[in-house]
Amino acid sequence: MIDLFNYQRRKSTEIHIGAIDMGGENPIRIQSMTTTDTNDTEACVEQAERIIKAGGELVRLTTQGTKEAENLKNINASLRAKGYLTPLVADVHFNPKVADVAARYAEKVRVNPGNYVDPARKFIKLEYTDEEYALELQKIEDRFVPFLNICKENHTAIRIGVNHGSLSDRIRNRYGDTPEGIVESCMEFLRICKQQDFKDVVISIKSSNTVVMVRSVRLLVDTMEKEDMHYPLHLGVTEAGEGEDGRIKSAVGIGALLADGIGDTIRVSLSEEPEAEVPVARHLVDYIGRKAGQTMIPGEAAPYFDWLHPVRRKTHAVDIIGGEQVPVVIASRSADKEQKCAVVVSNADTRPDYLYTGQALPQELQKQQKYIIDFDAYAHLASEGNIENLKGRVFPIFPYNATPFISQVQADAKFLVLPFGAPSEEYIACLKAHPEVVVVCMSNHQNRLGEQRALVHELSVNGLTNPVVFCQMYRHSEKEKSDFQLEAAADMGALMIDGLTDGIWLMNDGDIPAETVDETAFGILQAARLRTSKTEYISCPGCGRTLYDLRETIAKIREATKGMKGLKIGIMGCIVNGPGEMADADYGYVGAGPNRVSLYRKQVCIERNIPQEVAVEHLLALIKNDRK
Numbered sequence: 001m002i003d004l005f006n007y008q009r010r011k012s013t014e015i016h017i018g019a020i021d022m023g024g025e026n027p028i029r030i031q032s033m034t035t036t037d038t039n040d041t042e043a044c045v046e047q048a049e050r051i052i053k054a055g056g057e058l059v060r061l062t063t064q065g066t067k068e069a070e071n072l073k074n075i076n077a078s079l080r081a082k083g084y085l086t087p088l089v090a091d092v093h094f095n096p097k098v099a100d101v102a103a104r105y106a107e108k109v110r111v112n113p114g115n116y117v118d119p120a121r122k123f124i125k126l127e128y129t130d131e132e133y134a135l136e137l138q139k140i141e142d143r144f145v146p147f148l149n150i151c152k153e154n155h156t157a158i159r160i161g162v163n164h165g166s167l168s169d170r171i172r173n174r175y176g177d178t179p180e181g182i183v184e185s186c187m188e189f190l191r192i193c194k195q196q197d198f199k200d201v202v203i204s205i206k207s208s209n210t211v212v213m214v215r216s217v218r219l220l221v222d223t224m225e226k227e228d229m230h231y232p233l234h235l236g237v238t239e240a241g242e243g244e245d246g247r248i249k250s251a252v253g254i255g256a257l258l259a260d261g262i263g264d265t266i267r268v269s270l271s272e273e274p275e276a277e278v279p280v281a282r283h284l285v286d287y288i289g290r291k292a293g294q295t296m297i298p299g300e301a302a303p304y305f306d307w308l309h310p311v312r313r314k315t316h317a318v319d320i321i322g323g324e325q326v327p328v329v330i331a332s333r334s335a336d337k338e339q340k341c342a343v344v345v346s347n348a349d350t351r352p353d354y355l356y357t358g359q360a361l362p363q364e365l366q367k368q369q370k371y372i373i374d375f376d377a378y379a380h381l382a383s384e385g386n387i388e389n390l391k392g393r394v395f396p397i398f399p400y401n402a403t404p405f406i407s408q409v410q411a412d413a414k415f416l417v418l419p420f421g422a423p424s425e426e427y428i429a430c431l432k433a434h435p436e437v438v439v440v441c442m443s444n445h446q447n448r449l450g451e452q453r454a455l456v457h458e459l460s461v462n463g464l465t466n467p468v469v470f471c472q473m474y475r476h477s478e479k480e481k482s483d484f485q486l487e488a489a490a491d492m493g494a495l496m497i498d499g500l501t502d503g504i505w506l507m508n509d510g511d512i513p514a515e516t517v518d519e520t521a522f523g524i525l526q527a528a529r530l531r532t533s534k535t536e537y538i539s540c541p542g543c544g545r546t547l548y549d550l551r552e553t554i555a556k557i558r559e560a561t562k563g564m565k566g567l568k569i570g571i572m573g574c575i576v577n578g579p580g581e582m583a584d585a586d587y588g589y590v591g592a593g594p595n596r597v598s599l600y601r602k603q604v605c606i607e608r609n610i611p612q613e614v615a616v617e618h619l620l621a622l623i624k625n626d627r628k
Contacts, residue, residue: 002221002260002307004457005299005450007291009261010221012232015200017157018087018107020057022202022264023232028289029265030281031058031234032274033091035542038068038075045078047274052086054278058265060089060110062544069098072105089159091543092116093166096143103147103156108202110159113185117143118168126173136170141192148198157200160193162186163238164207164216179216182207183223190229202265204234208538208570210253211529213237214497217257219308232264233257239538239570242271242554246539247280247482248489248520249527254281255490256497258288259449271539271554271571280486287487291447297420299454302461305498312499313460315467318438319370319395319413320353322467322502326531328353329521330372330469330505333514349533349565350522354395356505361394372397372415379409397440403430406437415440417471420455428462435466440505442471449494456500469503470495476510484512489524496528532566538585539571546573547594548612556616557589561623569619570600589619601626 002010014024022029032051036043038061048059063069069090076088090102090109096116102109117140128136151158162185167177175181182205193201205220207213217233224231237253250268257263268281304314317323331352356372361381365371371394373381378396381387387394397415398406400422406414407430417440418427431437439459443451456468472491476484488506495501506521525531537558542550554571561569570585588600592608597615599607599622610618 019085033060054275069101108157114166206238208239251489256493328503467502471505
């Protein structure tokens with residue numbers, strides 16, 4: 001069972017993939033996937049080399065047909081001739097015969113349970129009797145066992161790779177579009193592997209929705225444990241996108257699981273060059289790995305908390321924080337010589353809800369902006385009669401050793417900075433007497449997640465429903481902006497998925513612009529589906545199946561729709577995950593053939609096989625017409 005408060009890696013079985021081992025005591029492996037045509041040996045070898053030189057330990061290639069699968073032999077031979085032993089992974093969809101061929105030439109083969117034997121989903125309603133359902137399972141076994149035998153003969157490992165976007169109609173009709181259905185799709189194949197004593201198996205469950213991805217993997221870990229299975233796990237947020245958004249979204253989902261010790265290999269899927277994914281994955285693994293060997297945290301889990309089915313912690317509202325309200329963003333600002341404290345934002349939706357300005361307020365308060373100042377500065381303003389006209393706009397913050405002063409200061413909302421381990425008798429009594437207090441949870445522990453979880457659970461154990469804002473502190477220069485964003489997103493991942501987050505306050509001691517810190521906070525909340533502040537792009541990284549210029553198209557769509565707040569737009573290279581992964585997207589742009597595109601509203605195809613040159617214009621027309 002997962003220890004909520006103390007980091008330790010999940011115990012998994014060791015498997016063999018060509019020249020490397022995975023799981024067990026082995027390090028977490030980093031991988032990426034080529035975007036080249038698998039029939040083009042030279043291009044694939046060149047791109048694989050770039051991935052390997054960047055630090056990739058496995059290289060995956062799409063094998064949509066037998067021809068591509070057979071060419072893996074040439075690609076493999078070329079890489080070995082250059083002295084590279086990095087295992088190759090064949091990515092197979094829709095055609096199990098391709099998997100049979102690929103197993104002879106790749107060190108690992110990924111198969112997708114959603115389309116390995118089940119037909120391509122049509123999102124139709126089908127009713128199965130228990131007998132009919134059992135017959136379908138027998139079809140899977142009859143087809144899957146011969147493949148496993150080929151893998152045994154060739155010492156080929158496999159990945160059972162479930163994608164939320166490609167669940168079969170059979171699974172969706174029996175279990176719904178749920179984590180339970182996602183897990184069962186995987187377990188059907190794993191039970192056959194166990195029955196056949198096939199051990200070189202790694203599993204992945206991916207989704208573009210970080211909440212679905214994390215909850216499904218947690219449920220899979222629990223389900224496997226109950227059935228005495230301990231296979232290693234591959235982590236990834238599929239269709240994460242590109243740039244800062246893609247990195248933040250990946251770090252929220254992957255970080256939430258890594259922080260709980262789950263994961264034996266990861267891939268960060270970005271709509272960029274594949275080698276760009278590797279340093280992002282490496283930083284995530286190294287950062288979370290620092291939790292190892294931590295000082296023990298004596299946390300006690302709240303009785304209401306269910307790690308497998310988390311719900312938002314029950315809190316009462318204080319000002320605009322807690323209750324049913326979306327999580328807030330607090331930001332720090334220092335006043336300049338003229339006591340001005342500007343908030344520069346390009347988007348009003350990423351304006352912090354509260355600004356902390358230390359010992360003094362700026363001379364000019366911005367309209368609709370709330371402020372937090374140190375409690376003694378607040379008391380001084382009150383003593384001079386200067387606080388009455390600022391009610392509802394300015395609030396005091398107390399360090400935990402100033403808890404006795406809380407009752408002496410009058411304010412509609414107050415903030416109390418609390419670390420886990422502060423004298424609980426004192427602060428528990430204070431919070432019970434002062435429901436107007438918002439807890440600001442900070443930690444300097446090696447495992448800050450463990451301590452921050454422990455404090456919130458301690459509040460709940462004692463019946464306290466005060467809202468909690470998590471304050472995360474970093475020290476990065478502007479050139480380390482990506483590291484800052486990855487670390488902040490990873491630290492907040494599990495806290496948000498657990499339902500503990502009423503607000504986020506990011507601090508950075510460095511020259512990263514304050515506006516970037518603000519945007520990162522809002523981006524993290526959006527990545528966890530807690531608060532929407534801008535358009536979300538669910539875009540795949542592309543692969544050899546992509547038959548149009550994916551990155552150019554993404555840039556064009558982003559530019560044309562960047563002002564459309566709240567929209568989710570899926571941009572997919574092909575139909576493997578297209579309509580399914582866009583389940584909660586408003587619109588989809590999906591590759592249908594060479595330079596041809598189909599447009600979707602939700603999961604319904606609106607226009608088919610549009611020439612790529614006009615497809616973006618057709619998408620914009622569809623959106624604008626709907627918005628009328």
